[in-house]
Amino acid sequence: MSPIGREEAARRAAEELLKSPYERESLPDMLLRRFNQFVGDLADAALGNGPVGGIIASVVILALVVAAAALVSWQLRRMSRRRGLVTGGLYGERVRTADEHRRAAERLAGEGRWSEAIQERLRAIARDLEERALVDGMPGRTADELAAEAAAALPDLARELTAAARSFDDVTYGGVPGTPEAYATMAGLDDRLRQTRPVPLAVAVAGEAS
Incomplete structure (x- = not known):
């Protein structure tokens, strides 16, 4: 048998490595x-x-x-x-103030984009409550969690807060189209919340205990 040259040896070695037992594994x-x-x-x-x-x-x-x-x-x-x-969560990745969310909501409402306007108005409500230290600034908070926490400080508006959270969820996750009436309700709640004083802490704690 004649000796195998260098090129032939390299070729055979490459073929051997390509056989299934030597297939290259993933990283x-x-x-x-x-x-x-x-x-x-x-x-x-x-x-x-x-x-x-x-x-x-x-x-x-x-x-x-x-x-x-x-x-x-x-x-x-x-x-x-x-x-x-x-x-x-209520917010996107960009952090805005309550006033910035309100302005965005009014602009969207003016364009007839009611679903987005409702979303921005509830975000304005949430940010306003955080800025007034009525709720904690919890990342990833849902609309329902916001309503439940805010109701402890603002029990007279608990039902409206729950309805606002449901409206946000409907247009955001439920595929329900926003309407001018739903936006007007959300904006009215925002206005009342800004004018409402929270209940004293001792009263809120006593109410939760009972």
Whole structure:
């Protein structure tokens, strides 16, 4: 048999690597495999390299587990906040004042865009309540959560707050078209809320307790 030249050897090696047992794995699979191999090596060191090596390996493994848990927890919180903004929260990513939301609502109403005007007017209500410290500035708050929290400080308007939250949800998630009447109701509630004094804290606490 004649000797194999350099080019022929390279070609055969490339063909061999392309066969199924040597197919290139994906990056996540490769990283997972190497991580598992690294942890396995540390575990072997913990079991077979004496007390000092075992302690060091155990500490490293524990640190890796804690770091992985922290990373997963952080990612879940990040996804939760983002999901709250997109699917259930009142505000978008841009922070506006109550007056800015009101002006936007009036502009949208003037253009006949009633659904968006209703959304902006409830956002004005929510921001105004936050600016007056009647509700907490909780990220990702839903309209229903706003109504429930505001009702503790403004019990006389609890029913209207609940109706406003329902109107917001209808036009935002329920596919219900906004109307001039619904917007006028929302704007009227906004005006009354700005003129209403909250009940004293002791009275609100007593009412919740009863």
